[in-house]
Amino acid sequence: MQRIKPLTAGQQIPFDSLTLSFDGSDSNRFGVRALVLHNSSPTEVLPVNLDLPTQSGAIEIDIEPLDQVILVVASTSSSGGPDYAFTAGDAEGITLDPSLTAISTKIEASPNPFNSSVNIIFSWSGAISDECPVIDIFDINGRLVNRLDTHALSDSEATALWNGELPGGIRADAGIYYARASVGSIHCVRKLLLLP
16 A cells, blocks of 8 residues: 655645545444535535445545545444444545644534534644634535634634524524534534534
């Protein structure tokens, strides 16, 4: 397997096709989707077809620079372990070693589930960017529903408050949403549950 040089902030992944491989606990059942946030075309939600006995499978996704892919995993049975592993790389076998970049990120949301507002805190370490982080809210179909105002808490932490509203003050429907925090070329996602 080839290795490539570590990515620096703002550098694009040199892939035009991404392969995601999933391997779940054999004693459980999983539902796996790839949420593809295309920069220049509509968002796609693609199922990852799993072999039933082994709970493993793969999908190849055509991507362009600035596209983002979120792996969504749900355990669909109450028995068995929730453990799984996944790998991502290009179709020619080049993969990125996360330890090479020396960057870590974390996104927290509290309270979650929520019914009036949720405080989202995004923190990071490592040389990412001098930019102010952006926190976007997406619905279950991958549509951007709100971009939040962020406030820096320190050089490596920012916060935003989402009141469960869409632009124009319209209350969002109850359900699952995703908060995506971005700084430079680094993104981190957290699932949110808005209660009625």
